[in-house]
Amino acid sequence: MSRYLYYPGCSMDGSGRAYGESLIPVCEKLGLNLAEIDDWNCCGATEYVGVSLSPAYALIARNLAIAAKSKTDGEPLVAACSACYLNLAKADNYMKERPQLGERVNVALDAGGLHYDPGSVEIRHLLEVIMNDVGLDQVRANVVKPLAGLRVAPYLGCMLPRPDPDHRWKNHERPDDLDQLLAALGADVVDFPLKTECCGGHMTQIAPKVGLELIRRLVDEAEHHLADMMVTVCPMCQINIDAYQGEMNAEFHTKHKMPIVFFTQLMGVAFGLDPKKMGIGRELTDARPALKKIGKEAQPAADPVAPAHRPRPDKRALPMPRMESEATAAAETPAEVAR
């Protein structure tokens, strides 16, 4: 068993509980021993940095200092929430890049009897650890119930592949790591064009119209690709797409029912673990009907119908000749006629 330090982050036993519940047994199966660091605090998400710089970074660095102390032998610190991962990695990097920030953070940490030397803890995301340290062969070896017949749209979101301060990703815009992993589980993987587009993060809280539109694009696209469900690596993406789907449907008068689960949940299912113990059923848009398809005769993979893009009102565009079908579609939106 290789030992890793583990930073769960606040959502793991709250809204992202299914993630926390599923990743522990899955990691055990893969021979990863996750040791939760003691008395960690919230990383501040994307909120604290927008309020005050030094406290925001001192807050993150407290976790890094605790991790550095709990190392027995160079173990990396693993986070499974994309926002947590990025915060930890950014703090580590920026303390190096701007020594002034590093000094300041350490003066602050000193008030609590702590210290952190940037670069002393290696920070990783769980997906990347599974891909690179465990490897797909080992994953395949654990599959007892291949997910054949289940059509999944891999959704990485933004903060894992970008900005990638530690240069761990080969491709920042269309990486296929999650695709490969899901294929190794036997699933039918959709080539999802929006896989690293943002779900809006906290926008559902501060500017709902903007946030709901970003979610609509993702869900719409997954549906056009006939996905049975979306698969995520981040608790914030999950709650946005899962819990706000109802509000999004109300806002756009749509009837989407797109489940979204964590990749570790599907790994657990494929490894033969009890779906309930993997937190399946905690999602608001029920994933269980789709999971029933596993092992059934896969339908001939119908190619996705061309997505029906909504005509976009663009006030700045030059008037262009339109196809007839476009013109009728546009006439239905008064904003378009007016322009």
Next chain:
Amino acid sequence: MVVAQVSPPLAVDSGVRFLEEVSAKTAGVSRLEMCIQCGTCGGSCPSADDMDHTPRMLFAMIRAGMKEQALRSNTPWMCVSCYHCVVRCPQGVHIADVMYTLKGMAEQEKSYRDSTPPGFARVFVGQVETFGRSWELGLTARHYLRHFILRLPRMTPMAAGLFFRGRIGILPHRIRQRKQLHAILSRAEELEKVS
């Protein structure tokens, strides 16, 4: 603090000064002065349509010393930190981090038009300072009561759904060493003030 009502006449170096101020308050090395106004950022931005200014325009304003206008722009608040622009920027400008800096400065000077985003950040930060953890239920409840009373009816089924699926903690988690955390955060806040 009294905020000047009229901006001072544009001194030759006021642009440089504001740009330096922004850079000094940004986490890493902002590289803001390297911006070549290519527009790649705005073209990559999923929120550009909802922004008062594209990131490129905003950076031009910063360079021109248009502090008041830059801090009143909704652009930083509409930035969703997707980092599309950051990986594409030919000059390696830390665009998303500059957006955080501008939010912080606008907060300080109370120069924002919509109090919803800073309000959310404040409640969030307040919780973290008190408990050492964020607490989704308390956060959402306070935020919605203050800013989105009308959204509550739509939210109720969702809240109930999350609750019955065991995804809402009724009580906040508290870390053990809250005193230590407070000491660290207050020292950091003092350091932030002297800069």
